[in-house]
Amino acid sequence: MTEAPDRLKTILDECKTLAFDLNFTLAKDWKKESSDRLLVGYLPIYVPREIIHAANGLPVGIMGAGDRKQIIKGDAYYQSYICHLPRGIVEMALDTNLENFDGFLFPSICDCVRNLSGMFKLVKKGKFTRYFDYPQNFEKHIGGTFYRELIETILQDMYQINGVKVTPEKLNHAIGLYNTNRQLIEAIYNIRQDAPWRLSAVDTYHILRAGLTIPVEKHNEILQEVVTLIGEEYGEPLDNIRIVVSGSFCEQPPIGLIKSVEMAGCYIVDDDFMLGSRWIQGDMDNSTSDPLNEIVDGFLTKSAPSSAVYDVGNPKGARLVKLVKERNADGVIFCAASFCDPALLDRPELQKSCDAGGIAHINFQFHENTGQFKVIKEQAGTFSDSIKLWV
């Protein structure tokens, strides 16, 4: 068999539509089905979606407007030297895209997202707006206690809207569902590691991003089906190099950019595009009497490496090199959004780690509505050729 199964093509079409539905139609329809349902929007990178699920809510990832929405009002709120993501989100907030959302969470990843939480407060969006200030101290009785209190505050915010009490049973159920979600995502990455031609990075991206806009149960069904379908051999391997993309954890590159890198001869065997969906590395126990403790522990001990988390004692460079080796990759493409302080300030150290590990790398910057990819394609193509010819 050389063609992808028809069923996979149908799923991919559905995911592509869901991933870029900036009106979040399916999520809003889901909410309409019952008066005690909540929509809680969250920005990159990570929030513990389990707590929203357990409160009868749907966590909805707001990853920016990308190149899918004309930014008019949003640009009037930001100086030219600030990244693009918040412009699109302000545009969506001032337009109708985020209507019917009950609350918004802004994870502590940078000063732009932090201040955006204040802008939402000033323009009075949602019934609650929280800066999700996760701890940078990883001692359980210090940072863990603080984190638990933070989560309890958000649970209280949600309870005040819908009156739904979160029980250990509901939390355990949610933990189980998100464990499954991450397992299936990792299964897709693992299959792609061996046979990246079966599912392109663009298609993988659509599948993961679709999951930010729909109930986890439905996403798990999609993922399960994809895992089954791509478990079968089809397609032809190309003479591509294998690369890891690093740095695009918040503002998302346009699809054209990912496609250009692939077309230039690179299989993207790992990336941090949808890092929040893969944040907890491994499972959390879903059978304890204190599931909140599991969620806290998950953050403290199982978080993925990220520019948003203090890494002294567990340096990101070493973790990137380990990932490259595990994925059997030939090199790294550092691909960060312009004006992204966290990613760009990490880059020199990550590059040094790659140099020390004998890993080839290149870098470029983008913004979410970059429209020209010729230079990027040439750069990635040259990188691919240089590895194929000389390494």
Next chain:
Amino acid sequence: MADVKEAVKEKSMVIQKEMLANLFTELSTAKENGKKVVYTFVPGNITELILAMDMLPVYPEINALQSGMRKKSGSYIKDAEKVGFSEDVCTYVKCDIGMMLNGNIGPTGEKLPEPDLLLLSYTGCFTFMKWFENLERLYPGVEIAMLHTPYQEDGKITEDQVNYMVKQLKEDVIPKMEKVAGKKLDYDRLSKMLENSSKAEDLWVQVLQSAKNVPSPIDAYFAGVYYMGPLNTAFRGTEIALEYYQELHNEVFERMKLGLHPVTPEGEMKEERFRLVVEGPPNWTNFREFWKIFYDMGAVIVASTYTKVGGLYDQGFRHDPEKPLESLAKYCMGCYTNLNLPQRVDLLEHYIKEYKADGFLINSIKSCNSFSAGQLLMMREIEQRCGIPVGFIESDLVDPRYFSYANIKNRLESYFQMLGQRKVIMEQEGQTV
């Protein structure tokens, strides 16, 4: 471009200059004298703890701004860019890294000592964390302590947040400091220092509030950055800082009694045409030229947010010797850049009304997202709430490539013309300006 002449200095400025010179001399001989050196940041600093354990603080952002004022930052930044730092990122970080790559020479021309402790007081600026991650790699093996200051996301300091900070101090930060210092923290000594801090803070607030007087005897932005120096950096809690603020207080109140205007590098201003509130840090590479545009036009800054990055004492906060750690925790969380945007807008509105400002100006800094992201919305809010003309200019902290003198001067002159015209119209209509 403005001519650079020898600056006119008040007595308090001379005292401060001596204080700084002594500090840098002490730093240059720290290693031979067995003194331990702590690198830390200005906002949310815990200087009293450092000094109470006989260690010497070094503030990387102060090094960067000093490099900017000494016209060295441009080449430092380029050197950092050569080793991989993007043009897009914070220029304080790049200037500091570049300075280290060039031998870490301090403002007095003497080499700064390497750190014995990296104390990351992570307050109000996410980039601080990235900065220290980079420093940790430049000084491998040096002890590093992190004090995570929660953000006032809900517009208030909660008990949970205070407990989190106190636990970090007690169980992580202080033990690491004690290990490096080779001695236990003397809480009585710490309390005595906090008592000194509190007294100096009283004097500082009176100096700041003298600008409510018409005419104002001080410029609360350009001169304010000098005035705030000892309290925000290596001297808070010391007797010498107290002496400095007493002298400053005497000078300012004498000027106020005599109805005098602020002292500038070219002498005393002769008139106060416009009273402004300013949001955002100043530019350091062209500081005097930048200031001159204002005083040449008779514009006095009567309140600024930048002078609150080291603490909002004018809103009532004082270090409390009775509750040292709780008080340090609240201090860290109360610094200006740790306030949420609605709090920042409320504070600006308060300043504009309380200090009878004619206008509100934002100097938006390319390098500082903590300040800059959201400023355009803040500007609209202030315009709506206060009904005064607002102005907006852009520059950078220490990257000379982002300071366009002609552009800024043009914009400011237009803004001042608008303020002047408004005054005329309001006077014609019999309204209070």
